[in-house]
Amino acid sequence: MxxxxxxxxxxxxxxxxxxxxxxxxxxxxxxxxxxxxxxxxxxxxxxxxxTRIAITAFIYGCIGITIATLMMNYIMIEDWPQDIGGKPSFSYLENMPAFVPIMFELTVFFAAHLMVITFYMRSKLWPFKQAENPDxxxxxxxxxxxxxxxxxxxxxxxxxxxxxxxxxxxxxx
Missing domain, CATH: 3.30.70 (Alpha-Beta Plaits)
Structure with missing residues (x-):
């Protein structure tokens, strides 16, 4: 009814x-x-x-910085160490100042993109969904x-x- x-x-x-x-x-x-x-x-x-979207943004940012750290450590220290600009690749901590911009960018990237996906899923907004507006x-x-x-x-x-x-x-x- x-x-x-x-x-x-x-x-x-x-x-x-x-x-x-x-x-x-x-x-x-x-x-x-x-x-x-x-x-x-x-x-x-x-x-x-x-809303709890700020909490999820923080969690997604933590995921982004973790992935950035693991990725840079594997690529630049373990897998293919290179002498770039006279900086030896002996450890991640010695080279961390050069990695800060990448860590920042991936933190923002993951937080922004995963927040948008979470918002769409939570709001049930799918491609080609009909509007539910009454007027x-x-x-x-x-x-x-x-x-x-x-x-x-x-x-x-x-x-x-x-x-x-x-x-x-x-x-x-």
């Missing part, structure tokens, strides 16, 4: 923020908010849990707040109208 949802459209991000706060204060659960651009503080106003106007200039209806349709309509919604629609989810 499909559930009914109410879509409230707003034309300003500040009005949207105030509306989210009023709806949360009235103890209604906001299913989703669709925005044409990121709105600072909206996640906190909606009560969403903080195409939210990619241009309108903000949409989606709230599920539980026998409180009139109450929600009046609350959303008081918050400054420019349009209120009811649809099946």
């Amino acid at each position: 499909a559930s009914k949802v109410i879509h409230a459209f707003y034309n300003d991000d500040d009005i949207l923020m105030l509306a989210v706060k009023k709806v949360k204060a009235a103890k209604h659960h906001i299913e989703e908010v669709y925005c044409p651009f990121p709105v600072h503080g909206l996640d906190k106003a909606m009560g969403l849990a903080p 195409v106007r939210t990619t241009d200039d309108l903000f949409l707040m989606e709230i599920e209806i539980h026998d409180n349709e009139e109450e929600l309509k009046s609350l959303l109208a008081d918050t400054g919604a420019v349009e209120i629609n009811i649809s099946e989810k």
Whole structure:
């Protein structure tokens, strides 16, 4: 059985923020908010849990620096030692100052690329995936707040109208 949802459209991000706060204060659960651009503080106003992408970025950076260190030690010290610029290749620690740029670059490379892959997998964004946006106007200039209806349709309509919604629609989810 499909559930009914109410879509409230707003034309300003500040009005949207105030509306989210009023709806949360009235103890209604906001299913989703669709925005044409990121709105600072909206996640906190909606009560969403903080993201853990920074932790994964640190872990991916550690993987990158580890791979860089192991790769340079194997290539430049063990497998094919070369006398480059008068620097002997006796140990990794003697040559580490020359390896710092490579270590930095691979740390950033691994962190950035693996974070993007993690974000796409976590968000279930695959190539050729159809958009789940309920209204195409939210990619241009309108903000949409989606709230599920539980026998409180009139109450929600009046609350959303008081918050400054420019349009209120009811649809099946």
